[in-house]
Amino acid sequence: MENKTRTLYMIPYIGWIILFVVAPIALVVYYSFFDIHGNFTVGNYGKFFTPVYLKMAISSFWYAFLITIISLAAAYPTAYLLTKTKHKQLWLLLIIVPSWVNLLLKAYAFIGIFGAHGAANQFLDIIGIGTKQLLFTDFSFVFVSVYIFIPFMILPIFNALDNLNPSLLDATKDLGASKWTTFRRVILPLTLNGVKSGIQVVFIPSLSLFMLTRLIAGNRVITLGTAIEQHFLVTQDWGMGSTIAVFLIIAMFLIMALTGFRRRGA
Amino acid sequence: MASTIIQFKNVTKQYGQDPVVLDNVSFEIEKGKFYTLLGPSGCGKTTILRLIAGFTEPTSGEIFFNGKKVNDIPANKRQVNTVFQDYALFPHLNVYENVAFGLRIKKMKKSEIDKKVKEALSFVNLNGYEDRDIQDMSGGQKQRVAIARAIVNEPEVILLDEPLSALDLKLRYQMQYELRELQRRLGITFIFVTHDQEEALAMSDEIFVINKGKIQQSGTPNDIYDEPINRFVADFIGESNIIQGTMIEDYVVEFAGKRFACVDKGMERNEPIEVVLRPEDLEITSPDQGLIQIKVISQLFRGVHYEILGVDEQGNEWMVHSTKKAQVGMEIGLRFEPEAIHVMRFNESEEEFDKRLESYTEDESDGK
Numbered sequence A: 001m002e003n004k005t006r007t008l009y010m011i012p013y014i015g016w017i018i019l020f021v022v023a024p025i026a027l028v029v030y031y032s033f034f035d036i037h038g039n040f041t042v043g044n045y046g047k048f049f050t051p052v053y054l055k056m057a058i059s060s061f062w063y064a065f066l067i068t069i070i071s072l073a074a075a076y077p078t079a080y081l082l083t084k085t086k087h088k089q090l091w092l093l094l095i096i097v098p099s100w101v102n103l104l105l106k107a108y109a110f111i112g113i114f115g116a117h118g119a120a121n122q123f124l125d126i127i128g129i130g131t132k133q134l135l136f137t138d139f140s141f142v143f144v145s146v147y148i149f150i151p152f153m154i155l156p157i158f159n160a161l162d163n164l165n166p167s168l169l170d171a172t173k174d175l176g177a178s179k180w181t182t183f184r185r186v187i188l189p190l191t192l193n194g195v196k197s198g199i200q201v202v203f204i205p206s207l208s209l210f211m212l213t214r215l216i217a218g219n220r221v222i223t224l225g226t227a228i229e230q231h232f233l234v235t236q237d238w239g240m241g242s243t244i245a246v247f248l249i250i251a252m253f254l255i256m257a258l259t260g261f262r263r264r265g266a
Numbered sequence B: 001m002a003s004t005i006i007q008f009k010n011v012t013k014q015y016g017q018d019p020v021v022l023d024n025v026s027f028e029i030e031k032g033k034f035y036t037l038l039g040p041s042g043c044g045k046t047t048i049l050r051l052i053a054g055f056t057e058p059t060s061g062e063i064f065f066n067g068k069k070v071n072d073i074p075a076n077k078r079q080v081n082t083v084f085q086d087y088a089l090f091p092h093l094n095v096y097e098n099v100a101f102g103l104r105i106k107k108m109k110k111s112e113i114d115k116k117v118k119e120a121l122s123f124v125n126l127n128g129y130e131d132r133d134i135q136d137m138s139g140g141q142k143q144r145v146a147i148a149r150a151i152v153n154e155p156e157v158i159l160l161d162e163p164l165s166a167l168d169l170k171l172r173y174q175m176q177y178e179l180r181e182l183q184r185r186l187g188i189t190f191i192f193v194t195h196d197q198e199e200a201l202a203m204s205d206e207i208f209v210i211n212k213g214k215i216q217q218s219g220t221p222n223d224i225y226d227e228p229i230n231r232f233v234a235d236f237i238g239e240s241n242i243i244q245g246t247m248i249e250d251y252v253v254e255f256a257g258k259r260f261a262c263v264d265k266g267m268e269r270n271e272p273i274e275v276v277l278r279p280e281d282l283e284i285t286s287p288d289q290g291l292i293q294i295k296v297i298s299q300l301f302r303g304v305h306y307e308i309l310g311v312d313e314q315g316n317e318w319m320v321h322s323t324k325k326a327q328v329g330m331e332i333g334l335r336f337e338p339e340a341i342h343v344m345r346f347n348e349s350e351e352e353f354d355k356r357l358e359s360y361t362e363d364e365s366d367g368k
């Protein structure tokens, strides 16, 4: 009786999962086995391992890696300082608010700021460096991506730091540890789960960024995300687009497996 | 022989504009003894430990460790270790690594660490638990790990902040014995915090009774139980009957409408005072044989004794612990010895109080 109601409650949930998670993935896998003329083939997978696509893959991973590392390097100290402030919830909110603004709007804002006559160049002019080409560079691409992703890195790290039992820090001091040792042996290991969550939510979406690559990087940065978009919208080679998507999905699962699941001391 | 290891000189602690937490506290701790800080919640016990450990600094006053001022020495450079109220064990490390934490920081050799950790764990009866996760340990076991983590560093002083308060009664009694025994074996100075007066009486060489950021009285458990300095101490330590009275002259005190012989002296004539009579020092007799007559209003069986409550003619309430039974509503008499009466002056400082008590013993040795 109770089991029956439980199954009943599960139906919408399972339905949702099938419709919006399983079916799309199955479709992507299905399409990846057809060439541009609609004939069944495994050739797309072979094509992925040619230099063109491998270079794209490496470039995607490289930029995602840069974006994640820089976000992490900026987010950890920020989150740490936030836990020490008086009105920490308010500060946290201020950091999160920009993430509610549409991505496209933020991208356009940066085109304005980084443009030839934008605020950034005016500033460089004033301090005597002179105007520089900022837009359509690797730098601007990574900078804007970090700006967009950083709240998602700060949030889990902040929570982990905030949940740290303060008497543990007294205990490490009590046992003779310096500040650095306290950080390395206690604070960092105990907030590692927050760091891992942050890496997941930044690295995975960074892998398949495509809009920013055109708007901010001016197509100088070609990632797997750009390639998928091109195949679906321009060359109409859905098969190859799907194959790349399959590899992205596999990459996501690998990253999840590397950073997640095995939780100790939760 | 007994040398001072820790000294507080006029230490005051205040957080911002809040009322003072510790109010001009001075005391000395001698090497190798078991000390207890006893007082109600919020009286400043933890604050004293945090000042000794170096987690916080005094607002004014000086703290000495082995004769050296340590106000500015950070916690990680002090020769003390703490057993925290919530144990504060590292959840990401197993039992072995928790205990080894302090030794690893000292960069000790692996073989030496191994030897010391094993030794500390066997001290607290936890051999064989090295590889356990902290989460898989019971409350009592965590407690022991916390103690092992402190003693393995061989500090000169161990601070224990209500370490037994989270344990159930039976385990608590057992740990009281074990802690006391451990302290004797190690010979390290223990400073133990509790709000449980029974625990304090059972374990300590010396007790500091604290209230509202001031040390009310310090002394051996016997001294404090038998000769409380004021109403707070008398009330906080054990059960007591506290009655308003008048000191007529040396060795004569009046309360409950009658005059009694007592052993106290040195007060003004007709000085208003309070007397303390412990419930177990009162003996039940027939009304005409008693020094005081009370009417029984309630009676509880406490296992070892009956706890009898009654009122005298003047309306004072009396508690009696007796192995004899009484009847509710019955009139009974109470007898007590002059030594059972303890006279307390109002607002007497600890020095004045000690001086007064000393003068009694001098009289005794003079063969009064």
Ligand SMILES: Nc1ncnc2c1ncn2[C@@H]1O[C@H](COP(=O)(O)OP(=O)(O)O)[C@@H](O)[C@H]1O
Residues within 6 Å of the ligand: B015, B018, B021, B039, B040, B041, B042, B043, B044, B045, B046, B047, B048
């Ligand atoms: N960090 C702090 N900031 C402000 N007040 C504090 C702080 N720590 C303790 N107090 C105050 O000091 C008083 C004594 O606290 P504590 O020493 O912990 O008492 P106890 O351990 O005897 O229960 C309490 O009133 C508490 O609110």
Ligand SMILES: [Mg+2]
Residues within 6 Å of the ligand: B042, B045, B046, B161
């Ligand atoms: Mg406390």
